[in-house]
Amino acid sequence: MTNEPIRDEPSLFDALYEDDDAVVRALRAGARAESSDEEGTTALYLAAVHDRPGAVRLLLAAGADPDRASGPEGSDLPLCGAACGGHTEVVRALLAAGARPDLREEFGFMALRWAVGLGRAATVEALLAGGADPLLPGPQGEPMLVLGAQRGSPRTVRALLAYGAGAPGQEAVVDAALAEARRLAGVDVERELLRRLEEAYGPGLDALVRRDPVDGEETVTVELLRDGVPAAGADLHTGHAEIAALLEEAQGTTETTGAPGTPGTPGTPGTTDTADASDASDAPSASVTPSASGAPGIPGTPDAPDAPSASDAPGPPGAMPAGPPTPHG
Template sequence: MSTDDPSARLFSALYEGDDDAVVRLLRAGVSVEAVDEDGQSALYLAAVSDRPGIVRLLLAGGAEPDRLSLDTDAPLCGAACGGHTEVVRALLFAGADPNTVEEFGLTALTWALLRGHTAVAEALLGAGADPDRPGPRGEPPLVAAAHRGSAGCVRALLAHGALARAEALAEARRMLGVDIEAELRDGLARTHGPGHPSVTHRHRSPEGVTVEVQLLDTEGRPFAGNDLESGHAEIIDLLVASMGGPGS
């Protein structure tokens, strides 16, 4: 795509976060449904890049909030995966379906729970996301949140009546006895093969500690990673209370 092409300038403005340039280009006739040279839509890229102002401009100009980019990727799912709460709210306000399904059967709520984005999960559930729609591997959302160790996501699901509480409790109890670092490393080895050196980071947040494991290439640069939270004890307490007490 030539840099003289107005559509190319739209994507440059998008990546630079230049809302004013986007306004000028849309007024000049650039389509709100423009795609880049790889076929990714402007709305999807603005959503995953956490550009809420540009997302609103594209939506106000008529961009379809649920149109899949490359026929696989939903803007709402991309924003949810990244934890971009303001973008998620803008898409929902514009009519995005909170239960939109993208490739591999993933929904925005699935992404939010897998990544532990509590505020995103709350926004989606408040807009009508199904708190019991199974993930692509058949796991109930509450079980996914319990595995993740996100007490905030568990609270949000319980507040919206999520089921599978006994299964989630069993998973939280299992995870309480698991070495999270080893669990993450084993999962990455299954995906990327054994033998890669790794580095572990621990990040503190108001909700506890997030453990992140990254695999390193031969030059010591991270090329893959995953993380889990350590809120399993709190989740056990939440689930037990929701089921009627310590005898549950």
């Protein structure tokens, strides 16, 4: 008797293409919760990337390690995969099972870095509530508050401030984040994304532009088409002016009381002048994602490794916001 799956029963990976009942049957038939496929992808990682909270809980209850790395190089963490897709319920399940919120995967990325950079506000809130450190910098030393201001998600910035990203000692970071928010508040997001894509892939391609709500906030997505097929895409939130107002209040609170900045009621920033941010990027932290298969994958961030792709595994990807695109020739 071994712990290997019984070969004439559905494998755990077959079951993940079906439903939670199929996962239960596979586990009862002898499939190991720690199973991995021929490429080293673990069942838990696959379920996490594809937003299968029920399957994730079943695998964790059956003994899957929430921190076990996945992939050919053993570099992909389930928590990071879930954070990339904004799969908040999966994130909560992994954290409840003991996943370490600040564990870094290859290239130094942690779950909060992915979630903030992609504007996954609800996931950011769950990670912070689960113990993620808002002061822990990204792999290139980027502060989460500056990254959130660049991304343009007010809800993300509110969460970071509420958990101490504007605490005493962080005045320089608040100043840099405010400078970025003010600068980007005056930028046409659609044109900026198109400019960045054409800079990377050349002019002359048709583009599709759509504006969709993500976690209750507007996101602009631009896709370049080659022969009518999406070849690359980029996206960015549009809440930079609201973020500037939040950071102005946080800046004033920190300067006058020495207490952590507390986000207030969003409003129109009192100033729109541009200030230079110390160690801040000169461009929005928008994703520019090439597509090898002809369809955009989960958006990434500049100089970041590709985010997990859901194109070759069970379940709908859910990486890009839905909505009818608007053609722009």
